[in-house]
Amino acid sequence: MVGSEGPLSDVYDLAMLDLDGVVYVGPDVVPGAAEAITAWRSRSRAVAFVTNNASRTPDRVSDHLCELGVAASVDDVVTSAQAVASLIRQRHGAGAAVAALGGEGLYAALAAEELTVVGVGEEAVAVVTGYGPQVVWSDIMQAAVRIRDGLPWFASNTDMTIPTAFGTAPGHGVLVETITRFSGVTPEVAGKPEPPLLEQTMRRRGSDAALMVGDRLDTDIAGGARVGVDTLLVLTGVTGLAELVAAAAEERPTYLSADLGGLLVAHPPVVTEGARSTCGGWSATVVDGALRVEGHGERDDWWRAASAASWDHLDRTGHTASVTEVEPPR
Structure with missing residues (x-):
């Protein structure tokens, strides 16, 4: 974890924002998220809303954001369905017949790439799967x-969970794991942490200095690392202290903050001397x-110091620090 003398808006020209757990949680906007995004844009910085959720179309996502008070156009939204459709077109060309299994967001993305959607039992050059609650x-x-019998397989994403109104539920990754165990085949994946989704976002925006912002270590933070961009972890979603102290090297964020307000402020450096890490x-x-x-x-400095000390311990000993005796400040 590094520091920044000035606000991150002085360093980066594009914030690639995950949605679930970052901008909203279920039907509700994360407190302060709309204001932080507006302030970021007021500094002539761009925003892209980047989601692994392939079930909804970009216009539905942008409409939902606008309803929550977050200004968003269709062009601001990039989904894993769009990324996987683009990937299939690159491999097989426009007009290719694709057996699709997912939600409306996946079918719309395939059609936008001029691919022909067919049923799972029809003649096709590939199978593509994405999250769809009605599958x-x-x-x-x-x-x-x-x-299993050899038809190429593409998947929108491999998220093991998805937030819902009734709690955290199985995501598309559970289906991917099930099919993989049965078939022995691993799909080509477009969503985070694989590169296609973020690469498409940066190409679309023409960014020279992008920042990936998310709440999940295994998708958002690892995804940013795989495409070589810095990352900001926010604590409004699924990552808590237990997950953070156990993070592998590729899942450790460049910056950390309680929420999207971290885009607008300086980030004090963490100093590690011996086994001790200090911040603020x-x-x-x-x-x-x-x-x-x-x-x-x-509060954020507490999390930064705790993370750095825990990662140093993990790297030196191979053991994850116990966090049962500490409680973050409220």
Whole structure:
């Protein structure tokens, strides 16, 4: 984790924002998100809303954002469905017949790339799957058999969970894992953490200095790392202290903040000397395998110091620090 002397808006020209857990949670906007995005744009910085959710069309996503008070056009939205459709067209050309299994967002993206959508039992050059709550088991079975028998397979994303109004639920990654176990085949994936989605976003925006902003280590942060851009982790979604201290090297963010307000402020550096990491007024170390944090100061600085000390311990010992005896400041 590094520091920034000035606000991140002085360093980056594009914020690629994940949606679930970053801009909204379920039907509700994250407090302060709309204001932070407006302030970022007021500094002549661009925004792209980048989502692994392939079930909704970009216009539905942009309409939802506008309803929440976040200004968004269709062109601001980039989905994993669009990325996988573009990938298939690159491989097989316009007009290719594709057996599709997913939601309306996937079908619309395939049509926009001038691909011909057919049923899972029809003649096709490839199978493509994406999240779709109405997908039926008989179609999944038929697609799995065709994949096992050699038909190329593309997947929008591999997220294992998806937030819903009734709680965290199985995502498309569960289906991908099921088909892979049956068929022995791993799909070509377009969504984060694989590069196609973010690469398409940066090409569309013409960015020279993009920042990936997300709440998930395994998709958002790892995805940014794979395309060589810096990352900002926000704590409004699924990542808590237990997940953060156990992060592998490729899942560790460049910056960390409580919410999207982190786009607009400086980020104090973390100084690690020996086994101790300090940031602001906080000092963190791991003693007998357990994380200890002392001092006082800003909440974000607590998280930065705690993360750095835990990662140093993990890298040196191979063991994840216990966090049962610490509680982040409210």
